[in-house]
Amino acid sequence: MSVAEVVDSHVHLLPGRLGAKVRTIFTDVGGYDLAYPADHAAVCEQLAAEGVAAVWTLPYAHRPGVADSLNRASAATAAADLAVQVVAGATVHPGDDDPVMVVRRAVEDDGARVLKLHCSVGRFDPLDPALVPVWDYVEETRLPVVVHAGRSPDGVGSGDDLLPLDETARRHPAARIVIAHCGHDHETDAVAILDRHPNVHADLTPVVNRLVQVPAADAARLADRLLFGTDAPNTEVTAARCRAHVEALGLVPEATSAILGGNARRLVAEVAD
Numbered sequence: 001m002s003v004a005e006v007v008d009s010h011v012h013l014l015p016g017r018l019g020a021k022v023r024t025i026f027t028d029v030g031g032y033d034l035a036y037p038a039d040h041a042a043v044c045e046q047l048a049a050e051g052v053a054a055v056w057t058l059p060y061a062h063r064p065g066v067a068d069s070l071n072r073a074s075a076a077t078a079a080a081d082l083a084v085q086v087v088a089g090a091t092v093h094p095g096d097d098d099p100v101m102v103v104r105r106a107v108e109d110d111g112a113r114v115l116k117l118h119c120s121v122g123r124f125d126p127l128d129p130a131l132v133p134v135w136d137y138v139e140e141t142r143l144p145v146v147v148h149a150g151r152s153p154d155g156v157g158s159g160d161d162l163l164p165l166d167e168t169a170r171r172h173p174a175a176r177i178v179i180a181h182c183g184h185d186h187e188t189d190a191v192a193i194l195d196r197h198p199n200v201h202a203d204l205t206p207v208v209n210r211l212v213q214v215p216a217a218d219a220a221r222l223a224d225r226l227l228f229g230t231d232a233p234n235t236e237v238t239a240a241r242c243r244a245h246v247e248a249l250g251l252v253p254e255a256t257s258a259i260l261g262g263n264a265r266r267l268v269a270e271v272a273d
């Protein structure tokens with residue numbers, strides 16, 4: 001059996017002060033013992049040592065007006081000489097001036113290949129009317145969109161958090177939505193959305209120290225739409241542990257390697273220039 005290429009589709013290499021501030025929330029407020037250091041070079045070295053070949057770095061805008069600078073920082077990180085290949089992610093907030101222009105600049109000028117919407121940290125709904133041109137654009141360009149659903153700023157979900165995402169997928173059937181954390185701890189609802197909408201994906205990123213639970217039969221059926229992720233550096237779970245969790249599903253080798261990296265590579269390769 002060949003060794004699967006591992007792509008971590010859920011990493012946050014956030015710039016300077018913001019990166020430090022987010023980290024403090026996990027360490028000082030949450031009291032978590034994080035598995036990775038803060039420094040980007042050191043995080044990438046540790047991931048490379050665990051067999052990760054490439055990562056998607058996902059910035060997220062907690063308020064209007066910050067997405068452009070986050071997106072430029074993300075592009076600079078992707079251009080830096082790091083131990084893993086870094087795919088630049090972009091973000092946008094519905095309160096930004098001309099949200100679709102923010103996304104276009106990131107993709108067309110700065111080479112972003114994935115968009116992140118953090119609904120709970122940014123306190124917005126994916127159905128916000130200001131985002132309609134963004135959804136139209138991602139349908140046209142096949143830009144994958146990782147969505148962290150929900151409304152609670154601490155990222156803890158409630159039962160109906162995924163409903164707006166289900167409706168977004170219905171209105172924008174070509175959008176390559178990636179449900180972050182497989183909607184944890186509502187994985188069953190996320191799986192039902194994947195079953196309803198053929199372009200919806202989900203990442204298997206743990207939530208700080210809780211592994212996402214998808215039954216093996218569901219993972220086998222949806223293996224071409226599940227993505228590997230860690231949330232590094234702000235996670236207690238290492239990439240090696242996350243990988244073992246995927247391998248423990250006992251899927252056929254093709255399915256395991258699709259989840260570990262093939263699906264992420266395909267989504268990026270399909271983005272229109």
Ligand SMILES: [Zn+2]
Binds near residue numbers: 010012231
């Ligand atoms: Zn995350």
